[in-house]
Amino acid sequence: MNVSHKSIAAATAAALLLLLAACGEQEGAADADASDAIAVKAGDSSCEVATTTAKAGKLTFEVTNEGSKVTEFYLYGEGDRIMGEVENISPGLTRRLIVDVRRAGTYQTACKPGMRGEGIRGDFEVTGQAGAQQDRGGHLAAATRSYKAYVDAEVEKLVPRTKEFAEAVKAGDVERAKSLFPVARTHWERIEPVAESFADLDPKIDGREDVLGEGMAFTGFHRLEKDLWVSGPRPDSARIAEQLVADVEELASRTRGIELTPVALANGAKELLDEVATGKITGEEDRYSHTDLWDFQANVDGSKAAIDALRPAILQRDARLPATLDTRFAELNRLLDKHRDGDGFRRYTDLSRQEVRELASAVDALGEPVSKVAEVVAS
């Protein structure tokens, strides 16, 4: 995957995963009424917020920069957690920040003239409780619990499978390492949107040589893939393998703490298919080993797991959508099954152009209804 694209994707994923903690909602997300907007006058040494109390729910701040420096406006929660921000407000401009604050408490507003430092802070009291999202029958809560369990289970397998792979690399057992490479990756690829949300770990574990940022070393799965399939083991292959294990363990410890939301699940399901459509269909992800179909299947599995977890919630809100999703998942899996070979898959380069086209078409066909799920479960 492309790192610059990835960093955006990761930011989005993080925003969605930690929905409440993330960058808030930008202009355009607005069902908030303009007349309820809280005016903020931002000067070079002042930050006047028209009111410092509000009821929980969607809050709209209308920030006018009356100063001479470019400014920013933030709403912070406990422990300086960013609830929402709007950056790059030029002198004379008014920009809007809409942020969903669901819990009562003391928050802080901040203007940052010159876009630096702690900013000019002020307390902001939120009272009451935003109406929790309607969750009749508790389907949404059940969905996030069930998918979190899936993520945990995949991480539980990712760590030992990666260790086995690393041991084979360190022992110089190229054939065994080659056979373990796609197996370990399966568990990574199934939870890729979650894994990718840790923007520092993702390029270390899964970065491709051509897309790494300046100054970043080529490490992780794809570096070892190149060693195994192209150059043969190199003097530092063992060290890279050890580093990979450490990075995957770090990932495992961090995923334990993540909070998921139904919208994050839905977007994760879509992102997994986007991964397939942009990285696997082209055969560029596993360019040395050509084990792309393993990743492909794992992405589809992960996407399906998220959709399956959401199924009762989707059914409750849109009776027809689950049937379409089922049909399209089944069709894609049927096509993938055609390319199975023993416990694994054919090399991607052995597929005919027509077979790749069939897969691409089925991914597009599935991606379309999956892209509707977020809105359905957000309603």
Added chain:
Amino acid sequence: MAGLSRRRLLGLTGAGAALAGTGAAGGLAAKRWLLTEPGDQPQELTTTVPFEGAHQAGIVTPAQDHLHFVAFDVTTSDRGDLVELLREWTRAARRMTRGLETEGGGAVGGSPYAPPADTGEALGLPASALTLTIGFGPSLFDERFGLRERKPAALADLPPFPRDDLDPARCGGDLCVQACANDPQVAVHAVRNLARIGFGKVAVRWSQLGFGRTSSTSRAQQTPRNLFGFKDGTNNLKAEDTQALDEHVWVRPGDGPDWLVGGTYLVARRIRMHIETWDRTSLGEQEQLIGRAKGSGAPLGQAAEFDQVDLHVKGTDGEPMIPHNAHIRLASPDSLGGVRILRRGYNFTDGSDGLGHLDAGLFFICFNRDSREQFVPMQRALATGDPMMEYLEHTGSAIFACPPGVSHGGYWGEQLFG
């Protein structure tokens, strides 16, 4: 873009005073992005072509400057799904040809959690004379949708022609949509949104972008030049020739199944031109190959472009001025028993071919009442005898039946499926 501004300049002489006083015409192509008042827009961008009518738009509509042509495979085998898609497409097409989004507020007015219902790249652009024309390929009439009995005999796959070098990935298709507009972005937006709406029911089989219309379909239009630098389509059928259109283009009662009456057949051929070898050919030989003067477009032996082609004029050496195998002689109705077609092709360039040569040519589109009696004999004659074939390579081919126009409140294909 140089071609674009020059073309606009030509178009304007005809368009009259629409732009009088708006300044140097040379900056027009750039200017169209800056003009914000609808009244300031060049006529051809603000033009709206009616979507409904007896015949589909985009056939005798004065040829617009840009094309995005797409062929689809239908991937569902459920007839109801297909009809539902055609209804959805029609709804979107009706709106887009009026310069609107596929749905009201579709690009930016929807839920923040959902992908927009319109992709948005045509926001703020006028209708640009967008037309969308649908066609049904022979393969649609197999057992999947119960259409076998309704297949017109004339909707037969084209026979192989001498020197064809067809790439299967650029041939055929169950459905096609021809999108033409005076702004390329508007045409691309239309096709992109139809493809998006169709995911899961249809899949794009192949598509082609075209620029610089290569024929005029109205007497109000100048004859454009093809990539060989020649005026092309001087003798084309024109929208004004209603009687000739009835005779050569529109399907009549008794020609075949009733659902296609008022419709027509579309033939698409991707013709790669070997530009570099052509460019090394002398002017005299180029003119002999075509049978016209490169500058004026006049038939050899005549003075002006629209002078009657006379195949019998002889030079001082006693040989015909228009050589025996010149392109215009072979394609002339006189040589083909009176056969005529309505041409509506576009230049294309798909970059270079990896060998340092332009991958460019003519995306030929023609409409005719029965391809077996019109396009096929014409192409056979050209493919066999035209020495210009040395510079050409047909790489894509398809035929489609275009149903008649959409009625008020109707949908594409209602005559076939209804």
